Each structure stands twice: as structure tokens, then as C-alpha cells.
Amino acid sequence: MSFKFDGSKLMKGLAEKEIKTRAALGLHADSTAKKMEAHAKTNYKWTPRSGQAHQTITGTWKWIGSVARIELSHGTSYGIWLELCNEKKYAIIKPTIDLMSPQAIRGLDKIFR
Template sequence: MGFKMDTRSILEGLVKFELKSRAAMGLYADTAGKKLEAEAKKSATWINRTGMARKTIKGGKQWEGDKCHVYVCGNEEHSPYLELCNDKKYAILKPTVDKLSPEILRGLNNLLR
């Protein structure tokens, strides 16, 4: 006995699943990046002179092939100095990532279940 199986519908279903999961991951990653941005802006410990260091902190997501990167960055010329100098007294980007990473990863794990 034999049977015939049309794999076309299975492959179409897998493609749709991949597109939906990529869209969901992109939306989640963008939300996570914006959450990092908001937390970094809120928690920055330096005294604002012009307000630009805080205002130009940006978070979001970026696709690189099949990889989705969530980021938060400072966009002022002196942002690296705030992050790395003075014994990292004014660092906010890495501490924010360290603080929120477990929560973001838990959410991603729930999304992929």
C-alpha cells in the first residue's frame, strides 16, 4: 500500500509561520529597544547641560540577515566619555542593558513558545 502526500501546502504553511514569527520577533525587539531607551533616559545620573546627551539616546532593533539586534545607544560626540570615563560613574547604556536583559529574554522566550 502506498499513499500520496502533497507537500506544497506544508511548505506554504512553514513559510507563513516563518513570516509571522519574524514579524512578531521584530515587533517585540523594537518594543524592547524602546524600553531600553526609556529606562536609559530616565535613569541617567549626569547633570544636563544642554539636554542633548539624554535626548539623543535611542533604542530599537536592526535586522542583519536572519539576526535581529536590539540596541540602545548614545548619539552625541561625548556619549562614549559619559559611558567609559570617570570610572564609569556616568555610564547608563550598559547598566540599562544589564538591568533589563533578563526581562527582555524572558519575554522573548514566552514569545517563541
């Protein structure tokens, strides 16, 4: 017994699904990066002197191969000291990532349904 299978429609459908999924992941990553940035800019724990430290916190995302990477960073040279010194009591980057990562992961569930 033999049969003939034409996989062209299947391949086309998979390619379309990949494009849509990649677009949805990009939108989700962008939204998550903006939410993380907004949270960090409004929930910092230090006393602002010039305002530069919290104003230059940036949430971005980019593709690295097939991985959407979300980044949250300080835009000042002394941001690392806010994060690591004084027993980390002025840290905002890692606490923001720790707080918002589960929410970001739950958002992926909607994309991959």
C-alpha cells in the same frame, strides 16, 4: 510498502509561521528598544548641563539577515566619555542593557511557544 506524501501544505504552513514569527520578533525588538531608550533617558546618573546627552540617547532595532538586532546608543560626541571615564560611574547604556536583557529574553519565550 510505500506511501505518497505531499508536503506542499506543510511547506505553506511553515512559510506562514515564519512570516508571523518574523513580524512578532520585529514588534518585540521595537518594543524592547523603546523601553531601553526610555529607561536610559530617565535613569542617567550625570548632572545635565545642556540636556543634550540624555535627550539624544536612542534605542533602535534592525534586521541583519535573519537576526533582529537591538541597539542603544548616545547621540552626542561625548557620550563615550560618560560611558567609559570616571570609573564608569556615569554609564547608562551598558547598565540599561544588562538590566533589561533578561526581560527581553523572557519575551522571546512567548513568541516561540
